[in-house]
Amino acid sequence: MAIRKLEHTGVMVNNLEESIDFYTRILGMELNGILEHNQPGMRLAFLAFSGQTAELELIEGYPSAVASEGQVHHLAFTVDDIEAEAERLRALGVTFTDPEITTLRNQARYIFFTGPNGEQLELFQPTTQA
Structure with a gap:
């Protein structure tokens, strides 16, 4: 490939x-x-x-009107301890989209926050650490 x-x-x-x-x-x-x-x-x-x-x-x-190139919905960052990392970011003034961590059916967990340009970012704790 x-x-x-x-x-x-x-x-x-x-x-x-x-x-x-x-x-x-x-x-x-x-x-x-x-x-x-x-x-x-x-x-x-x-x-x-x-x-x-x-x-x-x-x-x-970058030119602002470039619809044909699409958009990035969000970036996800793998973490080992989502609670600890969310608290660290809160202490640094980061704004979370929803203050609660979501747990998926497979027990993976995530929470969204915003970057300095309003970009959507995600902390993601997988079920098994890679």
Whole structure:
């Protein structure tokens, strides 16, 4: 098969520095680099968790009306202890969409919160840790 891995997920943001701060300081990702795009006024930042290869691409200055390219509904982050991580984020001022953690039928658990640009983010605790 030619497709080998998930490379990155792109998320449009209003303020690159504010978003980098959120994803590094609050969520614990590492900044791998910032790139000035060929299109004037457009900048990209690439972030990942330590030891991981899939990256989050933050895109500032992207044309706003590009419906044919679709949208990202949410990004999910795997956690070992969802209660502890939710409390840590609350202490840092993160706003949760619903204050309650949802438990699925298979006992996996999740809770949604918002990023600095209103993007929908999810803490996800799988049934079995990978």
